[in-house]
Amino acid sequence: xxxxxxxxxxxxxxxxxxxxxxxxxxxxxxxxxxxxxxxxxxxxxxxxxxxxxxxxxxxxxxxxxxxxxxxxxxxxxxxxxxxxxxxxxxxxxxxxxxxxx
Numbered sequence: 001x002x003x004x005x006x007x008x009x010x011x012x013x014x015x016x017x018x019x020x021x022x023x024x025x026x027x028x029x030x031x032x033x034x035x036x037x038x039x040x041x042x043x044x045x046x047x048x049x050x051x052x053x054x055x056x057x058x059x060x061x062x063x064x065x066x067x068x069x070x071x072x073x074x075x076x077x078x079x080x081x082x083x084x085x086x087x088x089x090x091x092x093x094x095x096x097x098x099x100x101x
Contacts, residue, residue, distance in 0.1 A: 053091070
């Protein structure tokens with residue numbers, strides 16, 4: 001199901017373009033490079049801290065012998081693996097807290 005409150009990368013680029021006097025292609029390159037750097041940092045087990053926004057990191061999730069496939073109900077074995085985690089910063093927590101309150 002598609003959410004009507006979704007913001008896409010293209011919409012972010014358009015928003016920046018409307019606010020700054022920078023070519024859209026250049027904005028697109030910068031955003032793509034930002035994502036590349038974030039992915040590279042996470043793939044080398046670095047923690048990414050963006051003050052005022054939040055922290056990205058990879059955490060280890062322990063494997064289990066008996067896990068259940070939620071779709072089929074079948075019992076499966078799951079190996080230990082990494083998961084991407086985001087922890088919101090103080091300012092983002094406050095925004096979220098007040099948004100739904």
